[in-house]
Amino acid sequence: MKTYLASLNNAMHEIMDSFENVVVIGEDIRDPYGGAFKVTKGLSKKYPNRVLNTPISESSIVGIGTGLALQGYRPIVEIMFGDFITLAVDQVLNSAAKFGLMYGDNVNVPLIIRTPMGGGRGYGPTHSQSIEKMFFGMPGVKVISPSLAHEPGGLLKDSIINEDQVIIFVEYKNIYNNKLMLEGDGGSLHRYEVVDDKDNKVIYVDNFLECKPDIIIITYGGLSADVLRIMSDLVEEEINVRAIFPSTISEMITPDTLMPLVPVEHGIIVAETGAGNYGWGAEVMASLFEQGFVKDNSKVRRLSSQENIIPASQAMEKEVLLGYEDIMSTIMELMS
Amino acid sequence: MNIDLIRVPYLGVNDDSCEMVNWYVENNDGVEEGQVIGTVETTKAAIDVNSNKDGYIYLCVEEGAELKENDIIAVLSESMIDESEIKKILDDMEKSNKNEEEIKVTKKAELLAKKNNINLKELTAFAKGNKVNEKTVITFLERKNSADFSRGFCDVERIAIIGGVAGGGALIVIDSILHCNNQQAVVIFDQNEAYHGKSILGVPVAGNIEMLDEYLEEGKVDSVVIAFNKNLQERAKVYQELTDKGVKFTNVIDVSSNLRSKVVIGKGNVILGDVYIGACSRIGNNNFISSNVCLEHGNILESHCAFGPGVITSGNVKINDKVRFGTGIFIEPNVEIGKDSIISSGAILRESVEAGTVVRVSYNQEYSSRKQK
Numbered sequence: 261m262k263t264y265l266a267s268l269n270n271a272m273h274e275i276m277d278s279f280e281n282v283v284v285i286g287e288d289i290r291d292p293y294g295g296a297f298k299v300t301k302g303l304s305k306k307y308p309n310r311v312l313n314t315p316i317s318e319s320s321i322v323g324i325g326t327g328l329a330l331q332g333y334r335p336i337v338e339i340m341f342g343d344f345i346t347l348a349v350d351q352v353l354n355s356a357a358k359f360g361l362m363y364g365d366n367v368n369v370p371l372i373i374r375t376p377m378g379g380g381r382g383y384g385p386t387h388s389q390s391i392e393k394m395f396f397g398m399p400g401v402k403v404i405s406p407s408l409a410h411e412p413g414g415l416l417k418d419s420i421i422n423e424d425q426v427i428i429f430v431e432y433k434n435i436y437n438n439k440l441m442l443e444g445d446g447g448s449l450h451r452y453e454v455v456d457d458k459d460n461k462v463i464y465v466d467n468f469l470e471c472k473p474d475i476i477i478i479t480y481g482g483l484s485a486d487v488l489r490i491m492s493d494l495v496e497e498e499i500n501v502r503a504i505f506p507s508t509i510s511e512m513i514t515p516d517t518l519m520p521l522v523p524v525e526h527g528i529i530v531a532e533t534g535a536g537n538y539g540w541g542a543e544v545m546a547s548l549f550e551q552g553f554v555k556d557n558s559k560v561r562r563l564s565s566q567e568n569i570i571p572a573s574q575a576m577e578k579e580v581l582l583g584y585e586d587i588m589s590t591i592m593e594l595m596s
Numbered sequence: 597m598n599i600d601l602i603r604v605p606y607l608g609v610n611d612d613s614c615e616m617v618n619w620y621v622e623n624n625d626g627v628e629e630g631q632v633i634g635t636v637e638t639t640k641a642a643i644d645v646n647s648n649k650d651g652y653i654y655l656c657v658e659e660g661a662e663l664k665e666n667d668i669i670a671v672l673s674e675s676m677i678d679e680s681e682i683k684k685i686l687d688d689m690e691k692s693n694k695n696e697e698e699i700k701v702t703k704k705a706e707l708l709a710k711k712n713n714i715n716l717k718e719l720t721a722f723a724k725g726n727k728v729n730e731k732t733v734i735t736f737l738e739r740k741n742s743a744d745f746s747r748g749f750c751d752v753e754r755i756a757i758i759g760g761v762a763g764g765g766a767l768i769v770i771d772s773i774l775h776c777n778n779q780q781a782v783v784i785f786d787q788n789e790a791y792h793g794k795s796i797l798g799v800p801v802a803g804n805i806e807m808l809d810e811y812l813e814e815g816k817v818d819s820v821v822i823a824f825n826k827n828l829q830e831r832a833k834v835y836q837e838l839t840d841k842g843v844k845f846t847n848v849i850d851v852s853s854n855l856r857s858k859v860v861i862g863k864g865n866v867i868l869g870d871v872y873i874g875a876c877s878r879i880g881n882n883n884f885i886s887s888n889v890c891l892e893h894g895n896i897l898e899s900h901c902a903f904g905p906g907v908i909t910s911g912n913v914k915i916n917d918k919v920r921f922g923t924g925i926f927i928e929p930n931v932e933i934g935k936d937s938i939i940s941s942g943a944i945l946r947e948s949v950e951a952g953t954v955v956r957v958s959y960n961q962e963y964s965s966r967k968q969k
Contacts, residue, residue, distance in 0.1 A: 265639075298639065382609040437611055437639060474704075497703035498730050574609060596707050 264412055265436040268299045271413025272336070275420050276307050279334055282420065285312045285321055286338030296340050297376055297436050318347035322373060326356040329369040334420055341387045342377035342430065349394065356426045357400030368424040372416070377405075378482040378533050379581050380434035384572035390481075390534035390565075392430045396510050396543070402459075403510035405430035407484030409441045409451055409463040415507055422459065430509075432482030432533075441465070441488060448495045449488060457517040460508040464521055466500070467491040472523050473502035475591050478544055479531040480509050486584045487531070490591070499595060509540055515551045527559040527594030533582060536564025561590050598674035599685060600648060604636060604667045611638035616661045616669065623679055627653050633670065636663060647672060654682045701728040708733045714740075753818050754782045755846055758805060758834060760823025761786040761796065765884065769823045769866055770797045772850040779848065782817060805834070812843065819846035821864055825884040825902035828918040828936075832900040835864055835882040845882070862899070874911070886923075904941065916951065 262270075276282050284303060286295065290313045294301030304311035314321050318339055325335040339345045356369045379388030395401050404419065404427055406412035412431065419427045441451055450469060454462040465488065466473065477487050484505055491501045504521060506513050522528070528548065530541040541562045548554050565582045607614055614636040621633045627647040634645040647653065654671040657663065671682055701709075701716060705728045709719055714736065719728045722736050744750065755773060760766035766784055773781045774797060784801040785808055786792075791801045802811075811817040820843055822831055839845065845864030849855070853871040862881035867873070871885050874893035884902040891897060894912040901915055904923030909915075914932040922941030933939070934951030942957045949955060 437613060494703070499702075499704050592703070592707075595704070596710065 262440050263437050264406070264408060264431075264440060265298060267411055267413035267440060268416060268431065269301055269413075271416045272300060272303055273306070274413075275336070275417060276303060276310060279420060281332060282334045282336060283310045283312065283328060284336050284338070285314060285325055287314055287316060287321075287340050289313060289338055295338060297431075297433060299374070299431070300338065318344050319351055322348035322351040322356065322371075325371045325373070326351060326359075326369055329356070329371045330359065330367055334370055334372075336372045336374060336416075336420075339373060339375040341383075342375040342391060343386050343389050345373070345375055345391070345428075346394075348373070352395070352401060352426060352428075353398060357398060360400060360425065369426055370424045372419055372423075372427045372429055374416075374429045374431060376431045376433040376436075378432045378434050379570050379577055380482070380583075382572055382574040382577060385569040388570040388577070390532070392428065392509065393534055393539045395428050396540065398510075401426045401428060401510065402508060403428045403430060404507055405432070405481040405509050406507055407463065407480055407505040408435055408438055408488060409465050409484055409503075409505050410461060410507055411440060411442055415461065418461075428510075430481060434482045435485045438485050447492055449491055454517050454521075457506075457514055458511075460506050460511060460513060460517075462507070462513055462517055463505045465491065465503045465505070467495050467502075468500040471500060473526055474500045475502070475527045475529065475594060476522055477501060477503045477529045477531060477587070478506075478513075479503065479529075480505055480507075480540075482533055483531050483582065483587075486587060490584060490588050493588075494591070499591065501591070512544065512547045518548075518551070518553060522553050525555075527561070527591075528554065529561045529563060529587065529590055529594070531563040531582060531587060533565055535567045536562060537567060539564060559594060561594065563587060563590060598651075600651070600672040601668050601689075602633070602645065602648065602653075602670040602672055604663045604665050604669060605643055605645060607636075607638050607643065607665050608641065610640050613662060613664050614638045614643070616657050616659055616663055617642065619655060619659055621653050621655075623654050624676060625653050627651060627672070636669075645669065652676050654679065656682070656686065702730065704730045705733045712737060752777075753779045753846060754816065755779055755848070756808060756811060756817045756820045757781055757784040757799070758808075758820055758822045758824070759786055760825065761791045761801060762788060763824060763826060765823035765825050765866075767796055768868055768886075769821060769848055770799050772848050772866070772868055775851050776848070779846070783811060784823075808838075808843070819844040821846055821848050821866060822882060822884075823866070826920075828900050828902060828920055831882060831884075831902070832918060835900065850887075856893070880917075892929075898935070 284300060289295045289300040290304035290311055321337050325337040328335045356371050360368045377390045377392055392403055395403050402425060404415055406415050450466045452464050479487055487503045491503060494501055530544045532539055532541045541564055545562050554560055563582055563586060566580045568580050570580055571577050617637045618635040621627060627633055629647060629649045631647045632644045633647050633653060636643050636645060651672045651674050657669050700720060708730060709716060719736060723732050757766050757769055770781045773779050781799045784796060784799055785803060785805045786801050787804055792803050794801050822834060847861055847865045849867045850869045852869045853867050855873045856875040858876045859873050860878045862879060864882040865879055866884045868885060869887040872890040874891060876893055877891055877895040879897045880899035882900045883897060886903050886905040888906045889903045890908045892909055892911045895909055896914045898915060898917045900918045903921045906923055907921045907925045909927040910929040912930050913927050916933060916935035918935055919933050919937045921939045924941055925939055925943050927945045931945050932948040934949055934953060936951055937949055937953045939955045940957050943955050
C-alpha cells in the first residue's frame with residue numbers, strides 16, 4: 261500500500277522520466293542519502309546530471325531554480341525543512357513571483373519549491389513549524405498542500421503539467437509514512453472528489469452514508485491524519501463527520517463547491533497546524549461568514565496550535581501542537 | 597500455561613511502522629532472556645527484538661510483514677506447546693480484548709440521553725444487552741412519553757397568584773383555574789402577613805412577593821398572574837418589573853367565557869366566567885375582566901385595566917391603559933376612554949372620555965324602610 265512518501269517519490273521518478281527539462285536541486289538529495297525524508301531517493305542514480313546537491317544555501321537554491329525556469333527548465337527545488345524557507349523568501353517574493361508581470365508576461369517562472377512543514381516528531385523549535393502562511397496573499401505564488409486523502413504525487417505531477425508560476429508545495433512530515441486513503445486505508449470512511457473547483461483539488465470524506473453530517477471539519481495537510489483517525493473512531497459512536505480537504509491553500513474553496521457540502525444545521529471546525537493568528541483558518545472563517553455558511557455563531561470553532569515555540573520534548577510538543585484530543589473534544593463540545 | 601507476548605518495540609520519533617526483516621529463531625526453539633530473536637527495520641534504522649525471558653518461541657508474523665508499533669509478533673511460552681494452539685491463544689486474547697472495548701452506548705446516544713435527562717442504566721436495561729444507539733434512545737423516549745402520558749405523568753402549567761386575597765380577586769382567579777384542565781394554581785403571594793399560612797381553595801398563601809424568586813429558581817412555578825385589581829398603578833408596576841426580570845405571565849381564561857372569531861389576547865390577563873369578547877377585538881396585557889363583562893366586536897382594550905361584573909360595551913369601543921370600571925356599565929359604539937380614567941358603577945357612556953377622567957353618576961334613588969302592617 262502506498263504511503264504519502266512513496267506517492268511523492270514515485271511521482272518524482274515519473275516526472276523526471278517524462279520531462280527532460282526537469283531538474284532537481286537541494287541539500288543532500290542525491291543518493292545514497294536521497295534527501296532528509298527520502299522523497300528524492302533513487303533519482304540521482306537514474307538521472308545523475310539532473311539532480312544537483314548544493315551547499316547549505318537556500319537563497320541560492322531558489323535563485324538558481326528561478327534562473328533555470330526563466331531559461332526553459334522545469335526546476336523542482338527542495339528546501340530540507342520548511343523552517344529554512346525564510347532564507348529564500350526574498351528570491352520568491354521579489355524575483356520569481358514578479359518576473360512574469362514585470363516583463364509583460366513575455367517570461368514565466370514555472371518553479372516548484374517542495375518543502376516539509378509541521379511537527380510531531382520531536383525535532384524542536386526550528387524544524388517543526390508550519391509557516392506556509394508567509395506565502396498567502398503573495399501575488400504570483402500558489403501554495404499547495406496535499407492531505408492523506410489526496411494523491412500527493414498526482415498533485416506534484418499536475419503542478420508540472422498545468423502550472424507556469426511559482427508553486428510552494430508544502431508536504432507534511434508527520435504523515436510521510438502514513439498510508440494514503442485512496443489506497444484503501446479509509447476503512448469505514450468514504451472519499452469523494454470534487455471535480456470542478458478551478459485548480460483546487462477538493463476532497464471530502466464522510467464517515468457515514470445516506471445521512472447528514474453533524475460536524476464539518478475544514479483542514480489541510482498533516483492534520484488529515486488526526487481528522488481521519490477521529491472520523492474512524494466516531495463511526496461506532498454514530499457521530500457523522502465530514503472532512504473537507506482543499507489541495508490549494510492559498511485560495512479559498514469556491515462557494516459553489518462548498519454549497520452542496522455544507523448543509524444548514526451542523527457545527528463547523530476550521531483547523532490548521534500552524535499558529536492561528538492571522539492565518540489560514542481566519543481567512544476560511546471570514547469567507548464562510550461572508551458567503552453565509554454560518555447560520556449559528558455558537559456552532560463554529562477555529563482551531564490551531566498554540567502561539568508558542570515548538571518544544572523538542574515530544575510530550576511538551578503535544579501540548580503546543582493541535583492534534584487528535586483537541587479536535588475530538590471540540591467535536592464533543594459542539595455536539596452537546 | 598505461562599504465556600508472554602512479544603511485540604514490536606518503540607520505533608523512535610520518526611516512524612510508526614516497520615518491516616519484519618529477519619527472524620533468527622524458529623517455532624519450538626528454546627530462547628534465553630535477552631537473546632536477539634529478530635530484527636525490524638524502519639525508514640531510518642534496524643531495531644533488534646529481544647526475548648524478555650527464558651522459554652520456547654512461536655512466531656506470529658513472517659519475514660517481510662508490515663507492522664505497527666506494539667503489534668504482536670511472537671508468543672513466548674514457559675513450556676513447549678502445540679503450534680496449533682497459538683492461533684487459539686491469540687484469538688482468545690483478541691476476543692477478551694474486544695469484549696472489554698466493545699461500545700455499549702454510542703456517544704451520540706449518550707449525548708441525546710443527557711439532553712433528555714435519561715439515565716444510562718435505564719437505557720441499557722431497555723436495550724436488553726444490545727448496543728444502545730441513537731435509535732434506541734428515540735424509541736425509548738417515544739415509549740416512555742406515551743406510557744407516561746397514559747398514566748397521567750404529564751405537566752400542567754403551575755401558576756403563582758400575586759395579591760388579591762383581601763378583595764377576593766385571588767379567590768375568583770383560583771376558582772377559574774380549578775375549572776381549567778391544563779392549569780393549576782400552586783401558590784399565592786400577598787403582602788398582608790395576616791393571611792400567610794392560610795389556604796384559598798386549597799392553594800396556600802406562602803408569603804410576600806419577594807418569595808417568588810425562590811419558587812422560580814427551584815422550578816416550582818411556571819408562570820404568574822396578578823389577582824389584585826383596585827390599585828392599577830401598582831398592578832402595572834408589578835407587571836413591568838416582573839416582565840423585565842423575565843418572569844412569564846400567563847392568561848387565566850375561564851372555561852365558560854366566550855371568545856369569538858379572531859380575538860387577539862396578550863399576556864397576564866384574567867378573563868372570568870361568562871365573559872363575552874366579540875369578534876376581532878384585541879386585548880392587551882395584564883387586564884382583569886370580571887364575570888359577565890361583554891366587550892363587543894372590534895373593541896380595543898389596552899393594558900392594566902380592571903372591570904367589575906356586568907360591564908357591557910358596544911362595537912368598536914377603545915379603552916386605553918389603566919382604566920378602572922365599576923359594575924353594571926353600558927358603553928355606546930365608537931366611544932374611546934382615555935387612560936387612567938375611572939368609570940363608576942351604573943354609568944352609561946355615550947361619548948368619548950378624556951384621559952384621567954372620573955365619571956361619577958348622581959343617583960336619584962331613595963332607600964326607605966317598609967312599614968309592616
